Amino acid sequence: MKQQQLTDQAERGFRSLRFEPELEGLFRRRRIDAMRERAYPVAVSALALFFFYAFLDYATFPARLSEWTIPVRLLVTCPVFAAVLVIRRWRPAYFPPFYAFSYLWGGLSLVLLIGIARDLAVPMPYDGILLCLMFGYFLMGLSCRTATFISSAIVVSYVAMEWRMGTPSEKILYNSFFVVTAHIIGIVGAWLQEYSQRAHFLDSLQLELAREQAEAESRRKTRFVAVASHDLRQPLHVINLLLANLNGPLGQQEQRRIFDQLGSSVDHLNHLLESLLDLSRLDEGMVKPVLESVNAVELMRRVAGELQEAAEASGVTLEVSDADALYVKADSVLLRRILHNLVQNALQHAQCRRVKLSCHARGNRVILDVRDDGIGISREDQRRLFEPFVQGGTTPLAERGLGLGLAIVQQLTLLMGGHCQLHSAAARGACFSVILLGARAPGAMAVDVVRVSPVAAEDIRVWVIEDHVESRRWVARLLEQWGYCPSCFSSAEEALAAEGSGSPDLAIVDIHLGAGLDGRACLERLRQRIGTLPAILVTADTACRQGFAPDSQTWLLHKPLSAPRLRAAISRLMAKEDVPVAP
Structure with a gap:
């Protein structure tokens, strides 16, 4: 479950008491768990009431009526309530429909008892129907729709029974007024109850997600401290050793070699720090892209020019395909950083002889490719390659970064409304693609x-x-x-x-x-x-x-x-x- 799904659902609302399918399924499962928990006190209290009313029937009703009502209560209705207790524990899959059926069964049994009393011309109030409605709407925890449907069936059955028994119309209208009024109040109350349950459910999910994110962030920071402390110490360790060697008697050539190595170690340390700062700024939402029309081909040539010397030092041929100008909607500074990271990643980790930058249009999108002919990337590594702190296993320890380059590439691309793709196989090279929305060429500017x-x-x-x-x-x-x-x-x-x-x-x-x-x-x-x-x-x-x-x-x-x-x-x-x- 993602935070955006919960936010979108909260903004859309749920007055119809329905979530989107994934959320609705999760809510129903939790509601069923809650019903199973409350089924025990509900069933026990219902059994106690029916036993109590059976005793009242014996004590207050004529024998010709109680000999009918007591068996109905004890032998017809109470076994269903008792079965709820059993199915709740031993057959969870059958519990929801049987729980709803027990409510309908209890209501119809009350209608049957009143009908028997009418047939025997013994006065019996309809108060039991009102008590049954209260159970269905407020105590049992059924959904508003289920409770409304079953309660409506009970009310209609009661009115039909009164009409079938020949009850005077005035009395039917009088009794129906109170029963239907209670029914309407129950519907409103059940809607409010379920609405508040759904709101609480969304809040609890957001709290759970926030807790999980906080725990994941804590784990990520712990991992960050472990990785960063090790990888930042490595160039510092080399710098300390080189400085110590400068104190000894050295020839000019040895001094020059040490100075060159110092410069390389300092550059490596600067690169690590820049990566950490970039990731921190992205995590804090401090990077705000300024989208404009950018010539992707020209930007690729600029990046290739900046890294040409590094490519030659590594024995790699760096090429930019000859193509017509293609424009993308992007932030030129961020897109330059993306391409720079991808080319640098290929130079450092791919063990390749050739890196080629190219771009082409596909529909309203422009695809920028950085392709190498190196050792490729296995399927197992591809799954985690864009995660922070995932390092290339074939890179020498002294040259490794923090494993943030591709994570920064992905986040910067997402900020500009694009996405990244990787096509690679072991020993067959790799192609990183940055897919962005195309743009029109800007109008000519006077200079x-x-x-x-x-x-x-x-x-x-x-x-x-x-x-x-x-x-x-x-x-x-x-x-x-x-x-x-x-x-x-x-x-x-x-x-x-x-x-x-x-x-x-x-x-x-x-x-x-x-x-x-x-x-x-x-x-x-x-x-x-x-x-x-x-x-x-x-x-x-x-x-x-x-x-x-x-x-x-x-x-x-x-x-x-x-x-x-x-x-x-x-x-x-x-x-x-x-x-x-x-x-």
Whole structure:
């Protein structure tokens, strides 16, 4: 049972006292269990009443009437009530219909007793009928429909019996008025009772589902702690060992090898942390897709270009099929992450020689395929492949991730209204497909061309506004290595007060600067003072959308910063060619 089913049912309501088939079957099974529980006190009380009335018949009725009513009560009606107690325990499958039959049998036996009294011209009230109706509507726990149908049959039988015995019309109308009135009140009461039972049933299911989800989440977090603590410690362990080796006497070649390995371990650690942050944001509902018309072919070429170097290092040929432009309704940032994860997954785990990206239209959908010619995936592994923390068993331990890549792919695809498919077999490669709604090509946009004059790196003044001492120092050191001229400031106020430092050509600003102005406000003040200022905003808050805003010439990058990404952002902002900028 899913939460959405329960929510939809609650929104639709159930005034007709019917759920959707799956819920209705479950509710009936629980109602039958409840009827079996209450059948014992109901049957025992009914037996006690009939024995008591048999004694009253003996004590108050003439002998010619009691010699009929007592056998009917004790030999005709009471055995059926006693049978309820037996069938309730020993024949559960026959219990529901027999339980309803016992109610009808008891009502008709009362009609028979009143009929006998009328035939013998002995006054007998119809109060027993009212008591029987109360049992059916409120005490026995029958469904409203069943109780209404059987009670109607009892009332009709009573009225027909009075008419058949020649009871005066006025008396029939008088008695029928009270019996039918009680019948109507019983119907309303039974409807209200069942409605409240159904509402309580939905609430209890939602509570059960919430409890199960909480327990599953607890188990998932326990597993997360176990997996993450192990896999995050592995690159940290390697980093510690490499740093320890740097203290010894090493040649230049050995130092270079250790530095390369340090960089690889740090990149691996960054990748693990990014995956954890992505999964956390998805679980908390913090990712909100901005759907637009995206050229899927062009995006595939961009992703292939970004991963071309990694593919060549792994000895894999990375291809993008030549195809006409196909547009999908998607968030370009999220779709890029999906394709990036799928290609990276193939490079790391498929043991393949070739990875091909392609897309084609099918009806109103566009299918984006990432296909490899690797070892394939067995049917057993395919069932769990999109679950979090499922890792590739053939991947070397030092290169494994947390097993979150495909889980993130699936959740991001669902956010954009699509779904994922996998076609694979052992030793026959794998094809991951992302299926999204097609879109029309966007209208041509007018663009302005901003001409940027060539500027030497040493002539570019870069302001680094960062409140963390070490971050500020090492960003400045990188900028110096790349040939730029950095100036460092520890707060927005210090940067705004720097009259003698000249105007910057580029600003690298941490959004969260502690006390005082934040990075955005600082950048706005600088732009008010000096005009156009390209900038890179840096933040550890992954809720902020990472990317480039061409209208303001601003990059937003997440911490931890990677040197290649920072340098690429600076190169684009300080472009030495004509840059088209969307208005």
